[in-house]
Amino acid sequence: MQVTITVNGQQRTDDVEPRLLLAHYLRETCGLKATNIGCDTTSCGACTVIVDGLSVKSCTVLAASADGATVTTLEGLAGPDGELHPMQAAFRSEHGLQCGFCTPGMVMAAIGVLSDNPDPSDREVREGLEGNLCRCTGYHNIVRAVRTAAQAGPSAGQVPA
Amino acid sequence: MSIMGTRVVRTEDPLFLTRGATYTDDLVDDRLAGALHATFVRSQVAHGRLLSVDASAAREAPGVVAVYTAEDIDLDPLPAGLPMVPPAMQRPWLARDTVRFVGDLVAVVLTEERYQGEDAAELVAVDIDPLPAVVTTADAATDKVLLFPEAGTNVMATFGEPAPANFFDGCEVVVTQPIVNQRVAAVPLETRATAAAWGEDGRVTIWCTNQGAQQAKGEIAGWLGLDPAQVRLITPDVGGGFGAKIGADPEYAFVAWLAKQAGRPVRWSESRSENLVGMLQGRAQDQVVTIGGRRDGTVEAYSLQIDQDAGAYPRVGLVLPTLTMLMTSAVYAFPKVHSYARALATNTTSIGAYRGAGRPEATAAVERALDAFAAEIGMDPAEVRRKNLIPKFDEPYTTKSGATYDTGDYTAALDRVLQAAGYDELRAEQARRRERGDDRQLGLGMSVYVEITGADTGFGAAESASLEVHPDGTATVLTGTSPHGQGHATTWAMLASEQLGIPVEKITVIHGDTDRIPRGGGTMGSRSLQQGGAAVHKAAIELVDLAKQRAAEVLEADPNDLEVDLASAGISVRGTPGTGVTFAQLAEKEPLLVNTRFEAAGPTFPFGAHLAVVEVDVESGKAELVRLVAVDDAGTIVNPLLAEGQRHGGYAQGVAQALLEEVLYDADGNPQTSTLADYPFVSATELPSFELVDMVTPTPVNPLGAKGIGEAGTIGSTPAVHNAVVDAVSHLGVRHIDMPCTPMRVWRAIQHAQQGGAN
Numbered sequence: 001m002q003v004t005i006t007v008n009g010q011q012r013t014d015d016v017e018p019r020l021l022l023a024h025y026l027r028e029t030c031g032l033k034a035t036n037i038g039c040d041t042t043s044c045g046a047c048t049v050i051v052d053g054l055s056v057k058s059c060t061v062l063a064a065s066a067d068g069a070t071v072t073t074l075e076g077l078a079g080p081d082g083e084l085h086p087m088q089a090a091f092r093s094e095h096g097l098q099c100g101f102c103t104p105g106m107v108m109a110a111i112g113v114l115s116d117n118p119d120p121s122d123r124e125v126r127e128g129l130e131g132n133l134c135r136c137t138g139y140h141n142i143v144r145a146v147r148t149a150a151q152a153g154p155s156a157g158q159v160p161a
Numbered sequence: 162m163s164i165m166g167t168r169v170v171r172t173e174d175p176l177f178l179t180r181g182a183t184y185t186d187d188l189v190d191d192r193l194a195g196a197l198h199a200t201f202v203r204s205q206v207a208h209g210r211l212l213s214v215d216a217s218a219a220r221e222a223p224g225v226v227a228v229y230t231a232e233d234i235d236l237d238p239l240p241a242g243l244p245m246v247p248p249a250m251q252r253p254w255l256a257r258d259t260v261r262f263v264g265d266l267v268a269v270v271l272t273e274e275r276y277q278g279e280d281a282a283e284l285v286a287v288d289i290d291p292l293p294a295v296v297t298t299a300d301a302a303t304d305k306v307l308l309f310p311e312a313g314t315n316v317m318a319t320f321g322e323p324a325p326a327n328f329f330d331g332c333e334v335v336v337t338q339p340i341v342n343q344r345v346a347a348v349p350l351e352t353r354a355t356a357a358a359w360g361e362d363g364r365v366t367i368w369c370t371n372q373g374a375q376q377a378k379g380e381i382a383g384w385l386g387l388d389p390a391q392v393r394l395i396t397p398d399v400g401g402g403f404g405a406k407i408g409a410d411p412e413y414a415f416v417a418w419l420a421k422q423a424g425r426p427v428r429w430s431e432s433r434s435e436n437l438v439g440m441l442q443g444r445a446q447d448q449v450v451t452i453g454g455r456r457d458g459t460v461e462a463y464s465l466q467i468d469q470d471a472g473a474y475p476r477v478g479l480v481l482p483t484l485t486m487l488m489t490s491a492v493y494a495f496p497k498v499h500s501y502a503r504a505l506a507t508n509t510t511s512i513g514a515y516r517g518a519g520r521p522e523a524t525a526a527v528e529r530a531l532d533a534f535a536a537e538i539g540m541d542p543a544e545v546r547r548k549n550l551i552p553k554f555d556e557p558y559t560t561k562s563g564a565t566y567d568t569g570d571y572t573a574a575l576d577r578v579l580q581a582a583g584y585d586e587l588r589a590e591q592a593r594r595r596e597r598g599d600d601r602q603l604g605l606g607m608s609v610y611v612e613i614t615g616a617d618t619g620f621g622a623a624e625s626a627s628l629e630v631h632p633d634g635t636a637t638v639l640t641g642t643s644p645h646g647q648g649h650a651t652t653w654a655m656l657a658s659e660q661l662g663i664p665v666e667k668i669t670v671i672h673g674d675t676d677r678i679p680r681g682g683g684t685m686g687s688r689s690l691q692q693g694g695a696a697v698h699k700a701a702i703e704l705v706d707l708a709k710q711r712a713a714e715v716l717e718a719d720p721n722d723l724e725v726d727l728a729s730a731g732i733s734v735r736g737t738p739g740t741g742v743t744f745a746q747l748a749e750k751e752p753l754l755v756n757t758r759f760e761a762a763g764p765t766f767p768f769g770a771h772l773a774v775v776e777v778d779v780e781s782g783k784a785e786l787v788r789l790v791a792v793d794d795a796g797t798i799v800n801p802l803l804a805e806g807q808r809h810g811g812y813a814q815g816v817a818q819a820l821l822e823e824v825l826y827d828a829d830g831n832p833q834t835s836t837l838a839d840y841p842f843v844s845a846t847e848l849p850s851f852e853l854v855d856m857v858t859p860t861p862v863n864p865l866g867a868k869g870i871g872e873a874g875t876i877g878s879t880p881a882v883h884n885a886v887v888d889a890v891s892h893l894g895v896r897h898i899d900m901p902c903t904p905m906r907v908w909r910a911i912q913h914a915q916q917g918g919a920n
Binding site (some may be wrong): 017019020025027031033034035036038039040041043044046074075077078084088091092093095097098099100101102103104107122125126127129130131132133135136137138139140141142143160 | 170171173174175177178179180181182183184187189276348349350351352397398400401403432433434645646647648802803804806809810811812813814836837838842844845846848850851874
C-alpha cells in the first residue's frame with residue numbers, strides 16, 4: 001500500500017507492507033538510522049520520534065497508520081548550519097549520554113516532556129521519562145540535561161517546523 | 162594550564178546527537194550489499210530429547226534461501242573451553258540430540274528480508290520430548306538429572322576445598338547466613354548483532370557488537386578452524402556491553418560460516434526476547450557466609466562458600482568464583498579467611514561477565530555478613546567495620562585470600578561518606594520513626610569495598626597504542642581498548658594533547674578493527690584507562706622523543722637543548738618558545754609515527770564506601786531509595802565529567818540488583834522474564850540523583866596514577882542498598898532478606914519475623 005509521510009520536513013510517498021512498523025519504515029525505507037529499536041514490547045523507548053507534535057514510540061505504530069502525518073526524528077532537530085537544538089546541546093554539555101543507543105529516543109521524549117511542562121522539577125522529569133530506558137547514565141545527567149534545556153526557553157520543547 | 166583533570170565534553174557527541182551512532186545494525190556498506198538475514202530457531206523447552214526438526218514447510222516459504230538444522234552442519238562442536246571442565250560438556254552449533262535451555266539453537270533460516278525470516282522460522286516444526294529440568298544449583302548438585310550424562314556429573318569445576326570443621330573454634334559468636342546473589346541480565350540497549358562478508362581473497366570481514374575485537378576474532382577463527390589472518394573483525398559503535406559483550410558469541414561465528422555457505426553476506430540482529438534468553442547473564446551465585454569473632458566487634462574468622470550457577474554450557478561464568486575468592490578478604494584484616502566454590506550446570510542461559518564480574522559477589526557477601534554479625538552482637542555496623550578495616554597503607558598489602566593491594570585508606574573512605582551523609586542525624590531520625598511506629602521506616606546501609614581492576618588474570622596486563630601526527634596538524638590514535646559508551650575518543654585525545662599541545666578536537670581515536678589494530682585487550686574489567694590510556698600516554702612521550710631527534714637536525718641543535726612547545730604543538734629550543742618546528746612540519750618530511758605497548762606492573766585496587774538511605778513502607782513492603790552518598794577512589798581522574806558518568810551508571814545497576822532486577826525461571830526452566838515488560842529494568846522514577854564525594858589516592862602501578870572506575874558504582878551500591886532495606890525493618894526482627902528486595906519479599910520477611918520466625 002502507498003503512504004505519504006512528511007519526514008523531517010520532506011514529504012515522501014512509499015509503497016509499504018501493511019504490517020511494516022514505523023520504526024522500520026524510518027530506518028530501512030527512509031535510511032534514517034538514528035531511531036533505534038531496543039525491545040519488542042514498547043518498553044524501552046529507544047524508537048521514540050515526534051509524530052504530529054506528540055512523542056510516540058515508533059515500534060508500536062504502523063507506517064500505514066502514519067499516512068499523512070508529520071514525523072520528526074533526531075536527524076531533523078539541528079539547524080541547517082548544524083546548530084544543535086537546545087535539547088541536543090544540553091545532552092552534550094551535561095554528559096547525558098554514554099553508549100548513545102537510547103539517546104535519539106531519549107532526546108525526542110525529553111522534548112515531549114518540555115512541550116507538556118516547560119519548567120519541570122527533577123521528579124517531573126523523571127516521571128516524564130519513565131517510558132525511556134537507559135542502561136549507562138543512571139539517568140542522573142539526563143535529568144540535569146532536561147532541566148538545563150528548559151532554561152533555554154520554549155524552543156527546547158519544540159521541533160523545527 | 163593542563164587539560165588533565167578538566168571536564169572536557171565528548172568529541173563523539175555531536176555526531177551521536179545529530180545523526181546517531183553507527184551500530185552494527187545501522188551499517189550501510191558496499192560489502193554488505195544484498196545481505197541475507199539470519200533468523201535462529203531456538204528451543205522453547207529447557208531440557209529434552211530432540212526427536213525431529215522438520216524444516217520442509219519453512220524451506221518453501223517466501224524469501225527463504227536456506228534452512229540449516231544440525232544434520233546440515235559439519236563444524237566441530239564448540240569446545241568446553243577450560244581444562245577443568247569435563248570434555249563432554251561441549252556445545253553443538255545446533256542442538257542434535259538434546260536441548261539444554263530455553264534459547265538453545267535448533268535451526269537457522271536465511272531469507273532475503275528480515276520479516277520473511279520471522280515468518281519462516283515459525284514454520285520450522287521442532288518435536289521435543291521433555292526431560293526433567295535442573296533449574297537450581299541445589300538440584301544440580303544432586304546429579305539426579307544430568308545435563309551431559311557422558312560427563313557423569315553436573316559439576317563443571319571446583320575451586321579449593323570446603324572449610325575445615327574447626328575453622329571457627331574459639332569464636333565467641335558465629336553467624337551463618339545463606340545469601341542469594343541472584344541471576345541478572347546485562348540488558349545492553351543494543352541487542353546482539355553481527356554481519357559477515359567474504360571477499361574474493363578468501364578473507365572474511367565480521368562486524369559485531371563487542372567489547373574487544375581482537376579476542377573475539379581469535380575465538381571465531383579458532384571455532385571455525387580458520388587461519389586468524391583470514392579474519393578481520395570490526396566493532397563499530399557499540400550500544401552498551403556491561404561485560405556480556407566480552408568474547409565472541411557462537412551466533413557471530415555461525416553467521417560468518419553461513420555467509421560462506423550461502424556465498425552472500427549475512428546479517429543478524431536479535432530481538433529483545435531473544436537477547437533475554439540467548440545472551441550471557443550475570444551473578445547467579447548461591448553463597449553461604451560464616452563469620453565468627455568476639456562480642457567486642459572483632460572478627461576472627463570468615464568463610465565464603467559459593468555454588469556458581471554456570472548455566473547450560475560452560476562459558477566464562479564458571480570461572481568467576483575464582484575472582485570472588487581472590488577478593489574474599491575485601492577491605493578487612495580478618496586473621497582467618499577461607500573460600501570454596503563449585504560451578505554447576507543447569508538448564509538455564511549460560512552465565513558470563515556482568516559489570517564487576519565476580520567481584521561484586523565478594524563485596525555483597527562480606528558486607529551482608531558484617532551487618533549480620535553487628536546485629537548479633539548489637540553494635541552499630543559502622544563501628545564493627547572500623548574495628549576490622551585494614552589500616553591505611555602506602556606499600557603493597559597482601560591479604561589472606563591472596564591479593565596484593567596497591568594503596569588504600571578504607572577508614573577515610575568510610576568516614577568521609579558517613580560525614581557527608583550526616584550519619585548521626587540519620588540514625589537519630591531512624592530512632593524517632595521507630596519510636597513513633599511510623600509506616601515509613603528509615604533504613605541506613607553501608608558498604609566499604611575494594612575491587613581488583615586491570616588484572617592480568619584474563620583481562621590482559623598489556624595494551625597497545627599508536628600515535629601519528631599528520632602534516633595538516635591533526636593526529637590519529639589507534640588503541641587496543643574498545644569503548645562502548647566510556648568516551649575513550651575524548652579521554653585518549655586528552656592524554657595525547659597533554660603531551661603534544663595538539664587540540665583534542667584535532668585528534669581522532671580509532672579502535673575495534675583488527676586489521677588496523679592487531680593487538681589489544683578490549684574494554685573490560687575497568688582496565689581501559691590504566692592500561693589503554695597509559696599506553697597512549699607512553700606513545701605521546703615516545704613521539705615527543707622522536708620529534709626531538711628529528712628537530713635536532715632541522716634546528717641544528719642538541720636534542721638535550723630541545724623541549725616541547727605546547728602552545729605551537731611542536732619542538733623548540735629551551736627557553737625560546739615559538740622559534741622551533743611544529744610536529745606537523747616534521748610530519749611533512751617523513752611520517753611522524755610511533756607504535757608502543759604498555760605493560761602494567763600489576764592490577765590496581767580502587768576502593769570506596771557507599772551509604773544508602775531507604776524508606777520502607779512496612780505495610781506494603783515497598784522500599785524506596787531516597788539517597789545514595791558515595792566515595793569511589795579510583796586514583797587520578799583524567800576527565801571528571803566522564804568518571805562521574807561511569808559512577809552514576811554503576812550506581813543505577815547496583816541499586817537495581819538490590820531492589821528490582823532478577824532473571825526468573827519456573828520449575829520447568831521456562832524463563833519468566835524474557836521481555837522488557839517482564840524484566841524489571843530500572844527506570845528514572847526508581848532512582849534519586851546521586852551524591853558524589855571525591856577522594857583521590859593515586860596508584861604507583863602506572864604513570865597516570867589511575868585505577869579503574871567502570872565497575873566501582875555497581876560494587877559499592879548493591880550491598881549498601883541491600884543492607885539499608887534490612888536495616889529499615891531490623892527492629893521488627895528481620896535479619897536478612899534475599900535480593901532483590903521487592904515489596905513481596907520485604908513484606909513476607911516482616912510477617913515471618915512478627916510470627917516469631919528467624920529469617
